[in-house]
Amino acid sequence: MRKVVVIGGGITGMSTMHYLQKQAKEQGLDLALTLIEKDAQIGGKMVTKQRDGYLMEVGADSIVSRHASVRKLIEELQLEDRVVYNDTGVSYILTENQLHAIPEDSVFGIPMNEQALNKSTLISEEGKKAVLQDLEKTELPFTTNHSVGEFLTYYLGEEIVQKQVAPVLSGVYSGDLNKLTIASTLPYLFEYKNEFGSIMRGFEANKAFYQENAKKKFISFKNGLVELFERIEETLENATILKNTSVELLKQDTNGYKIQIDTGEWLDADEVVLAVPHQVAQKLLKEEPFQRDFEELQTGSIITVYLAYDLPNDVLPADGTGYIVSSGNDVDCNACTWTSRKWRHTSKDDKLLIRMFYKKNNPRFEEFCQMTNDELAQIARQDIEKSLKIIDEPTWIDVKKWFDAMPIYNLQHKQAVERIEKQMVKYHPHVHLAGCSYYGVGIGLCIQNGEEVATRVMNQFIQRQREFV
Incomplete structure (x- = not known):
């Protein structure tokens, strides 16, 4: 044997x-x-905890459903009847203390078409004109080993990359876009440019795929x-x-x-x-x-803080699932997920559960690493008060530190x-x-x-x- x-x-x-x-x-x-x-x-790094009627994922919070291996494994394990999907909703970017919705028909903040581009409240008219250069710049002076930041800036312009794309992608891949390769992040963008001559035309050609997956983009299970x-x-x-x-x-x-x-x-x-x-x-x-x-090989670190409130979910902005932090804000966090809004199964009584993220690229991260859990909880409470205007005391707070746990795919x-x-x-x-x-x-x-x-x-x-x- x-x-x-x-x-x-x-x-x-x-x-x-x-x-x-x-x-x-x-x-x-x-x-x-x-x-x-x-x-x-x-x-x-996939850890489920339950507390007082709430369900927390203190590591990864869900699985992207569109990857073929995911559905295959779920079927082989006969787990289909246990699957739950995220509630669809608006994701925001917090800029200068204002929440700006990431337009529908966007992927990682990248507009799939002109309509999605024009809906952005983050990008100036000049910045939107720069994005449209993608339709004209059909040359491809890149390989997949170039940085995704350099690639996107060349075709879409610096403004949209810095204001709308970088906050999203940096949150997913835990790194500087100019130090992450196309191959390790979004290789299909290179394929779209090569096949269609335009990133947006590539998205438009595959629009049905993205729209279908947007409805049930993430999955979890009834018990986490x-x-x-x-x-x-x-x-x-x-x-x-x-x-x-x-x-x-x-x-x-x-x-x-x-x-x-x-x-x-x-x-x-x-x-x-x-x-x-x-x-x-x-x-x-x-x-x-x-x-x-x-x-x-490089790694990133992250601290997450869950806060449970004796408040209904409707104290949050309508149809929202969270925000990513850009520049010019008073908050210290990198991102915030409205867990009980995004995942209804995480709160049995439809009470509010929020998760805050503090990442290694945060200017105060080394300071945060030295703080006690109580001190970190206070930082998180202040961020919620500043960004969401919620001043109520949370019923409990859960802090989790992941040091050098997330790989960063540098060049x-x-x-x-x-x-x-x-x-x-x-x-x-x-x-x-x-x-x-x-x-x-x-x-x-x-x-x-x-x-x-x-x-x-x-x-x-x-x-x-x-x-x-």
């Missing part, structure tokens, strides 16, 4: 386990699967994202999941690998999957060439990952790197990566069988 050990119980690791089992059954191969997770619960992990765990057979367990050492031997866990016990493996943050992989892969390239990221992959083939051909540290931000991409890694592991076993025969 072949043995596979997956280290890391986040979405990539659990997806890998699911697809290893699925493919092993399809190919009639006996596999013994073990997953090692350092925390008491699986889920990684934890349901996805609970279902994967309960469907695994001939599998061992070790929680509250850390890996101390990864050692290669003539028969594969030996893995020492924090109890002192050694586990054997034919193939190993490292579905962990790159900092953890760096400690386990001790060869010097890895160290230099791992240092090239050197792809090359660093390629060098690491070459070293893996040389030093550890039966160890597989997986996860968002390398291969894409977003739960859909992580699920896809889990399936790809499972396929790669299975191919290793099939190849060995052929060589043995």
